[in-house]
Amino acid sequence: MAIDITALLTFGLPGLVVGLALGWMLFRGTAKLEAMQAEHDKAASRLATASAEVARLEKELASARDQVKPLADEVDRLRREKAARKVESTGTPPPADSTPSAAPLPGIGWKAGRKLPTFLEAPIGPTDDLSLLKGVGPRLAARLREIGIFYFAQIADWSPEEVKLVDAKLDNFRGRIEKDHLIEQAKLLASGRLTEYEARFGKLGSD
Template identity: 35%
Template sequence: MNDTTAAPATSLIPDGVAAITTIHFVLLAIVALAAIAMIVVGMRLKHRRKKAALRVEENAQEAGLSVRQPDRKPISEASLTEPKASPTPAPAPVSAPAPAPTPAPVPAPVMPTPSAPEEPTIADEPLNDEPVAAAAPMTASPAAEAAPAPAESAAEPARPEYQPITLLKGLGPKLTQKLAEHGITTVGDMAALSEAQAQALDAQLGAFSGRMARDRWLEQARLLAAGDRAGFEAVFGRL
């Protein structure tokens, strides 16, 4: 037989392969030891938690208290997947606009009744037998014409609060019509509004909302309703 066939089997494995295999075994042993150590530590921690819970229960029983375990219901998958319904906000109550104050009726001017001219009384004279002379034809004279009716008394001047709302600066035909729909036709109607009523009216003007405060209608109307034309023109310009 040849010498090569009689050589031991270990000589056929390279030296590097044996070293790598040994390292692998060592690493596996280290990983196994680490896993065992983690299991032991976890068991000890669990044991400590149980002992702490028992100690809390004993202390609670000594103090006369009962330890209530929280009710934990299993969470179903349907409750996790279905979306929560968001609460719909309740609509804000809409405050009804305060009724606009009705203007006091304007007293009608009293016209004096013309007194009827007194007819001259003819004294009863005794009739005599003398013939009555024919009356001369009467000629029309300016003095004989009917006197003109007494002139009407001068009309009372209109009160300042009854001036039309169109005197306010910043009011056009559309806004005037809008305000008339809410009963605001004179500066007195506007001046009688409170701040809250003015804001409620401004909110109902639609596209013109905000003009009440921007053009200062309430301040304009109060100056005009008070008859302070000079104060109005000093702030807002000539009428």
């Protein structure tokens, strides 16, 4: 049977060209997909390595804190003992400094060992200097007082729900409670664990 070259070129060649083009596009697409998958696998591997490193460092940090705490408590005990002896020998208390009290003085509606309200209408005894908390400047300290927060003990006992309530009232300072670890700081200051506080957050009263 004779082959019609003209028909072959007219109808067969375009199909061949299209087939080759589709094959080439499929090949390139597959290669690109494989390259993307390889990059994804590398990124996942790096993320897994980084996550493992973070977990290791967090474990070491927790262990270090556990080791520091007994020593810090002993230093604080010696500081209190030294201050008490100075009072006994001189008959006068040591000069006031920036060291916070362990807790607010008892007042109406509050007793030692009881949780303070999230917001207070007025202070119950001498207030704490909230600007001692790292990240709390004069403006934020003033705003906290405006909404009824006067003591480290208040902040130290906040639940996640209370954090949301307080944060909603902080206007331009929203997010600072978590960002600056205010609850962790307040827990240490409210309990008088000054040495442990300075080991974790830096010297009290410094920027």
